[in-house]
Amino acid sequence: MPPSRRPRIDPIxxxxxxxxxxxxxxxxxxxxKPICGGCVRNKLTCQWPSAVPGGSKTTNASASGSVDGNDPQHRPPVQEDAPPQAATPSSQRETSSSIDSRSTSPSSSEILRNTSPEDTSLERAITPLTPTGFPQPPSIPNVQELGSSTTMTVGNMLPRNMSMFPGHGPDSYQLLSHYLATTADCMANGSTPVNPFLVQIxxxxxxxxxxxxxxxTQSAAHRAFRSRxxxxxxxxxHYTKALQLFRKGVTEFIDGKESNPLMLTVGALVMCFTETAKGDMNGTIFDHLTAANSLLIxxxxxxxxxxxxxLKDFVIEYYTYTAAVSMISIDARVSxxxxxxxxxxxRARQLLQSDYVGNLCGCWLELLLLIPCIFDLGRQWLMHDDQPAxxxxxxxxxxxxxxxQIMRWxxxxxxxxxxxxxxxxxQQAMLLYLYTSLGAFSRTENGMYQGMIVTAITDAMSYLDQLSATVRINSGLCWPIAVVGSCLSSAEHQESLRRRLTTMVNTFGLGNMQRTLxxxxxxxxxxxxxxxxxxxxxxxxxxxIWISFA
Structure with missing residues (x-):
């Protein structure tokens, strides 16, 4: 039998x-400090009491050396003799909450210097990286504040500076969300299952x-118009900032500081559709088209x-569509x-060899490529409209x-x-554009093409009646609606187009639809x-009123 242990007389x-x-x-x-030799040898997390012995409160500090004097849960003071409890999910949440309540944050170099390699706390796991690679403390709401709040939004829960969104305010998250959920969907006409405004842009x-x-900026313009x-x-x-950045980019490209024209070309085209979304009536879109032309080449x-x-095919379609439907806004008599x-x-004709279908030109790219030819024909005739011939x-x-070519398409x-x-x-709008290209000769009451004009109007209105005004394909129909509408003399047909455009404006919220009306x-x-x-x-x-029908 082992000898009985001698009772300890002296206090511990x-x-x-x-x-x-x-x-x-x-x-x-x-x-x-900050990590003692014993913890280094044994690969332990080295923690220190935050107050000197005899203090009234003590809060654990991690190996990063950060000290949090505000306890979000208002727990009773921990006696300094009591060792820290093992990390639990609740204590980790308290640690992450206390990060945000600090009045001052340690520098990036202090964080790297004071953090143990074995530290796997939630504080390091949720810390986003800045472009320089140094972690920054996220802005996470205080637990007590969340519990007492009556309303809570996603914006309140997200960090204010995401690593992919440097330098952007909280409204940028909302604008990006609006673009992904609404703007991109309204810009594409739904001709293909893949939306290039999402997968390419x-x-x-x-x-x-x-x-x-x-x-x-495009999202902001679209949201503003939808909200009236x-x-x-x-x-x-955002529009002012976008113009400043775009002009700066063009200047750097001209000066040879930027050799890649891709971003500027796509940027110029996005600016075109920003004008489409906001319903610009100052002809600004034509300036963007001019810039996009030289960049695209x-x-x-x-x-x-x-x-x-x-991406290259989409950019070609993007420019071809916008340029073709914008030519009708140019006076052929003087330009x-x-x-x-x-x-x-x-380049655009090469796409036709593969039966190209796009989210801007649909399946009628071949028709769009005839617009410059008709424009040139009408220009030659209209320049002599003061002397009938x-x-x-x-x-x-x-x-x-x-x-x-139009009729066999x-x-x-x-x-x-x-x-x-x-x-x-x-197709019917293209026929009307062609039939009226010879000016007054084709618009006389008994003109040889008057019957064809009436037939094209009737067929176009019949097709429009079969197509709901709320389907996505309408986002690309402003040009044919404007062409057909400009030829209408029937009050019934005019009212039909008026109702259609009003429905389109309320459904898609694109400014060019309202300007077309x-x-x-x-x-x-x-x-x-x-x-x-x-x-x-x-x-x-x-x-x-200077608009494009893109």
């Missing part, structure tokens, strides 16, 4: 200095401060390895400007060739019924011989 003397780990292990601590935006700002806020402070602020000179083919030059037209043989030959069999109907609507209201007040698509530009001049 516990050293009141040293770290908690050495006290708990009953080892002598060399008191080296968004990844680029997160690799470029300029493009990210432009995307947020003509003077939205957030939209104005340089971009297309790069190989597919530098610019992915899918010879062709927004779609030969080289870019040839019969068309020349060359005019008649060109007219017949274009008519055949047919939508692809693979497209959806909505895209098919939209293609037919574009505003312009048609002016057109319907004009005499019939002054109407038609070739006089849309004159109505703009009279009313000082």
């Amino acid at each position: 003397v516990r050293v009141r200095t040293g770290c908690w780990a050495c006290r708990r292990r009953k080892k002598k601590c060399d008191e080296a 968004v990844p680029l935006a997160f690799s470029s401060d300029l493009l990210l700002q432009l995307v947020l 806020k003509e003077s939205d402070e957030v939209a104005q602020r 340089r971009l297309l000179a790069q190989s597919d390895t530098a610019v992915p083919k899918d 010879t400007q062709l927004l779609l030059d030969f080289e870019l037209e040839q 019969m068309p020349t043989a060359d005019d008649v030959a060109m007219f017949g060739s274009l008519q055949v 047919a939508p692809y069999n693979s497209v959806t019924p909505e895209v098919f109907l939209a293609g037919r609507i574009f 505003l312009l048609l209201e002016h057109m319907w007040e004009m005499p019939l011989d002054e109407a038609g698509p070739w006089n849309i530009c004159r109505a703009m001049q009279r009313k000082q």
